[in-house]
Amino acid sequence: MPRTARPGRRTALAALSSCLAVACASGDLPQGPQGQEPPRSPGATAPAGDGVVTWASSADRVGTAADGRGYRLVVHTSVGGTGLRVRLSNAFGDRPVTFGNVHAGLRRDGAALIPGSNRRLTFGGARSVTVPAGGIVYSDPLPGYVPAASALAVSLYVPRAQGTRTGHWLALQTSYTTDGDHTAEEGAAHWTRRTGSWSYLDAVTVRPRPEAGAVVALGDSITDGWHSTTGLNRRWPDYLARRLRESPTANVKGVANEGLAGNRVLADGPGQSALNRLPRDVLPLPGVRTVFLFQGVNDIKAEPGATAEALIAGYRDLIHRAHASGKCVVAATIAPFKGWREWDPTGEAVRQEVNDFIRTGGEFDAVTDFDRVLRDPLDPERILPAFDGGDHLHPNDKGMRAMAHAVDLESLDCEGG
Known part of the structure; x- marks a missing residue:
């Protein structure tokens, strides 16, 4: 794919230590002395140089908060490392929320965890923390190694919470809820209610060895994975993470999926616009070298739809702000969507x-030219039938894989500005 003349830095990766196989098999996250760190203000970052994001999701309003609720949230790590931290968000809350106990372990199956893997997380050395409305907090680092591509289960007990609950509704992953504090339990007996959303948890970070960076996929429902298979991690950023793990030369290993269904670049709608959520969902995440922008179709098919001039101006604003933060911006072309109910020739002209x-x-x-990858050669305004998830807009698993395999991995490891 064509690239500008902004040179990237390249470093060779050392082979992963053989001890990772032991960590993966045992699932052990041993306890030890905890660091001291106060709760963080809205949009705050983790301490400088402290790790790389291994998982993330975009925050939004997901319903009403409730006292005495437990959440066992299952997420998929992209890069392995030590010193696991979780970021808990009350970004859209209108009242404080208290987290009474938080544990992290490795899932065995369902809501059950690998025995011996569940460990307590602390916040400034304390077991509980209260996050103000609009705030976020990072946990202290947890000693022990968390493997790449592992099913991490973060269990939260929320004794006090009212008003709006912050989270991510389209998880495409089964998590679990309960009443009362069962966060320390590794069995599934009390975790009987299922949920397809993540609540409060919006990022996980680790310290990789050897050192590595991360890429943030900033997008809409296609990046969020709509029409990919639930529970199998077949969103295009998941396939990209697999490629990066398997690459002996890639120095970017972390992948953060900041896709949000219905999201636009310019205007708030389902969630804040990409420009408005950039300071929280993207720029503060640790270790991020590159923003991968794949967004714009919702702006085009809105009523009234954005003009090409307005959308390009939004892209330029995003480029400027990302470069000012020292990050590169890789963009993907907008994919075809003829056959979707909101397609029309005027919007198609804007897309082109x-x-x-x-x-x-x-x-x-x-x-990266996602349009060229996904379009039907016989009708370039449509998605190829073999890649169509069924609604002529969202790719299926095969389409998601084709998108990820079109990305030049070297383009993700560069210096912005």
Whole structure:
């Protein structure tokens, strides 16, 4: 794919230590002395140089908070490392929320954990923490190694919470809820209610060895994984994470999925716009080298739809802010969506003009042509039937895999600014 002349840095990766196999088999996250760190303000970052994001999701409003509720949230790590931290968010809450106990362990199956893997997390050395409305908090680092590609279960007990609950509704992963505090239990007996959303948890970080960076996929429902298979981690960022893990030369290993269904670049709608959530969902995440922008179709098919000039101006704003934060921006062309109920020739003309800017404007650090990958050669305004999830907009698992395999891995390891 064409790239601008913004050179990237390259470092060779050492082979992973053989001890990782032991850690993966045992699931052990041993206890030890905890660091001291106060709760963090909205949009705050983890301490400088402290790790790399291994999992993340975009925050939004997901319903009403409730006292005395437990959540066992299952997430999939992209890069392994020590010193696990979780980031808990009350970004959309209108009242404080108290986390009474928080544990992290490795899932065996269902809501059951691998015996011996469940460990308590602390916050400034304390077992509980109260996060104000609009705030976030990072836990202290947890000693022990968390493997890449592991099913991590973060169990939260929320004794006091009212008003709006912050989370991510389209998890495409089964998590579990309960009444009361059962966070320390590794069995599934009390975790009988299922949920397809994540609550409060919006990022997990680790310290990789050897050192590695991360990429954030900033997008809408396609990046969020809509029409990929639930529970199998077949969103295109998941496939990208697999490629990065298997690459002997890639120095970016962490992948954060900040896709949000219905999201737009310019205007708030389902969730805050990409420009408005950039300071919370993207820029503060530790270890991020590159923002991978794949967004714009919802702006085009809105009523009234955005013009090409407005959307390009939004891209330029995002590029400027990411570069000012020292991050590169890789962009993907907007995929075809003819056959979707909101498609029309006017919107198609905007898509073509925007894609021409992405391909030839020279303002992004690199470009991946998702339009070319997904379109039907016999009707380029439509998604290829073999990649169509059924609604002519969202790719299926095969389409998600094709997207990930179109990304130039070297383009993700660069220096922005």
